[in-house]
Amino acid sequence: MLTTSLLTILSAFALVRAQNTTNNPQLEVQSIDAQFDNSYLVPDLLASFDPLAFLTVSYGGQPISAGTLLPVNDTQAVPTITITPANSSVSLGDLFTLAMVDPGAIGKLSTPGPTRHWLVNGVTIGANGVLSVPQTAITAYGAPYPDEADAPHRYAILLWQQPASFAPQGDLANPGQPITQFDLNSYVSSSGLGPVVAGWYFTCTRGDAVAPTITSAVDIRTLPAYAAGTASGSSHSASGTHTSTGSPNGALSSISFKPVTALAGVAAAIFSVAFF
Numbered sequence: 001m002l003t004t005s006l007l008t009i010l011s012a013f014a015l016v017r018a019q020n021t022t023n024n025p026q027l028e029v030q031s032i033d034a035q036f037d038n039s040y041l042v043p044d045l046l047a048s049f050d051p052l053a054f055l056t057v058s059y060g061g062q063p064i065s066a067g068t069l070l071p072v073n074d075t076q077a078v079p080t081i082t083i084t085p086a087n088s089s090v091s092l093g094d095l096f097t098l099a100m101v102d103p104g105a106i107g108k109l110s111t112p113g114p115t116r117h118w119l120v121n122g123v124t125i126g127a128n129g130v131l132s133v134p135q136t137a138i139t140a141y142g143a144p145y146p147d148e149a150d151a152p153h154r155y156a157i158l159l160w161q162q163p164a165s166f167a168p169q170g171d172l173a174n175p176g177q178p179i180t181q182f183d184l185n186s187y188v189s190s191s192g193l194g195p196v197v198a199g200w201y202f203t204c205t206r207g208d209a210v211a212p213t214i215t216s217a218v219d220i221r222t223l224p225a226y227a228a229g230t231a232s233g234s235s236h237s238a239s240g241t242h243t244s245t246g247s248p249n250g251a252l253s254s255i256s257f258k259p260v261t262a263l264a265g266v267a268a269a270i271f272s273v274a275f276f
């Protein structure tokens with residue numbers, strides 16, 4: 001019994017330690033890519049998602065982890081967003097369209113299409129990768145307000161390349177459009193937007209219903225950039241060993257976790273659990 005709970009705490013501890021993707025943008029990008037699959041944003045919202053960069057989204061000055069279940073109250077003010085390319089070879093472009101869209105709860109999609117909570121054209125990248133979002137919005141930012149009976153809705157913030165030929169059609173060519181459901185795919189194709197370069201999401205509920213499946217967690221040890229040996233760092237030493245068996249750019253690696261060697265961390269882990 002005791003051993004079981006120790007092991008549970010230990011593995012939670014190990015996973016948290018292993019999830020530190022700081023200073024590894026490629027790993028961050030692969031992580032959000034996998035999270036879009038795990039949360040069914042692909043295919044519920046996008047047919048495919050191949051990000052070139054990752055977004056850091058802050059509400060109230062606080063960076064929020066992707067997939068976090070946020071209280072409605074914490075989402076009232078417009079978030080600030082920074083973008084970080086996966087690597088120095090990535091070319092993001094100059095102009096972007098930004099949106100926040102909600103396809104609904106897992107297993108209960110909004111029809112006829114996702115709800116548009118924010119849509120702005122002509123976004124640029126400012127100093128330190130902070131997105132510079134024009135005041136004039138097609139749809140001004142509007143916080144989540146999901147149906148109280150629903151399981152958590154997923155709010156995706158997406159950034160598309162906006163080519164010079166971009167030509168939005170109908171109402172969506174004009175500012176001041178309300179928060180409403182719309183045909184996202186048709187907007188993207190008819191306006192000639194480029195590919196999604198980055199995306200991020202959080203979840204929000206106003207009731208007690210839980211999603212039948214929500215699997216935001218991604219074990220970064222399963223991602224290619226981890227195997228490429230670029231994820232090394234002090235963050236992994238407490239929970240396991242990471243052995244690269246190949247060249248720095250890309251060979252397979254073997255990862256072995258040795259819980260027993262990390263037993264010294266258990267006391268600390270129990271301590272933190274007790275006080276959280």
Ligand SMILES: *[C@@H]1O[C@H](CO)[C@@H](O)[C@H](O)[C@H]1NC(C)=O
Binds near residue numbers: 020022023235
């Ligand atoms: C993640 O790792 C970085 C440097 O490798 C460190 O500065 C940071 O504190 C770590 N974050 C957590 C939550 O462990």
Ligand SMILES: *[C@@H]1O[C@H](CO)[C@@H](O)[C@H](O)[C@H]1NC(C)=O
Binds near residue numbers: 026051052053089090
């Ligand atoms: C840079 O990142 C992109 C997007 O993840 C990836 O497709 C590309 O292979 C990476 N290039 C290098 C040189 O690592």
Ligand SMILES: *[C@@H]1O[C@H](CO)[C@@H](O)[C@H](O)[C@H]1NC(C)=O
Binds near residue numbers: 071073
């Ligand atoms: C959310 O904000 C409203 C208005 O400021 C307040 O009345 C309410 O108590 C808050 N709810 C929670 C759960 O913090």
